[in-house]
Amino acid sequence: MYWTAEREGSGEGLEVELAEHAELTLTGLYNVLEKLRRDEPLPAKDKLIHERGLVAVMRSLHDELDAVVLDAYGWNDKPDDAALLERLVALTPLPRKRKEQSAGCAPIFKIPNLPSAPPAPTSKTAPQQWPQTLPEQVAAVASKLAAAAMPLTLEDLAANFKGKGSRKKRLPQLLDTLVALGKARALEDGRWMG
Numbered sequence: 324m325y326w327t328a329e330r331e332g333s334g335e336g337l338e339v340e341l342a343e344h345a346e347l348t349l350t351g352l353y354n355v356l357e358k359l360r361r362d363e364p365l366p367a368k369d370k371l372i373h374e375r376g377l378v379a380v381m382r383s384l385h386d387e388l389d390a391v392v393l394d395a396y397g398w399n400d401k402p403d404d405a406a407l408l409e410r411l412v413a414l415t416p417l418p419r420k421r422k423e424q425s426a427g428c429a430p431i432f433k434i435p436n437l438p439s440a441p442p443a444p445t446s447k448t449a450p451q452q453w454p455q456t457l458p459e460q461v462a463a464v465a466s467k468l469a470a471a472a473m474p475l476t477l478e479d480l481a482a483n484f485k486g487k488g489s490r491k492k493r494l495p496q497l498l499d500t501l502v503a504l505g506k507a508r509a510l511e512d513g514r515w516m517g
Contacts, residue, residue: 344376346375352376352381355372356381359379360382397470410472410473413473414474450483450485464480467517468515475516477494477498480494
């Protein structure tokens with residue numbers, strides 16, 4: 324049984340025959356990886372796992388994957404674990420019934436100090452002029468959704484624009500269009516994301 328990872332650009336395959344190293348387990352590999360991330364010294368047993376299990380390669384691959392996923396969500400600020408968890412929970416809100424049921428969960432499954440609704444995102448840029456033509460409006464709304472760190476309500480989205488025009492009346496239709504094109508997604512709580 325082989326584990327192979329092809330490093331992009333290097334053309335060099337890395338293979339480890341796990342059957343040859345019965346002492347290597349996923350738990351052991353990830354325990355060593357966590358110690359490395361916490362800058363803890365590795366005892367001899369963990370050094371052996373690090374060497375035979377190519378934990379440095381595994382760490383590099385995980386770091387690359389983490390960077391790609393954060394980039395895909397548009398989270399280029401490298402959030403800490405608590406902020407990341409808060410953002411992920413905000414993307415997948417629990418239905419009311421599940422929220423009530425989770426109140427009786429063991430403490431390990433509860434998220435401490437998590438607000439019931441995420442805070443409204445604040446815009447760091449001044450509102451832009453509301454475009455005049457339909458194609459420009461679709462592009463502007465898609466751009467604002469894609470750039471938002473968190474899902475937006477209609478009010479949040481409208482606040483990103485200024486000027487004359489029927490943007491508040493037009494936004495639901497534009498959002499429906501973006502959903503149909505696969506450029507936006509409507510969340511159950513009435514917010515939108517790109």
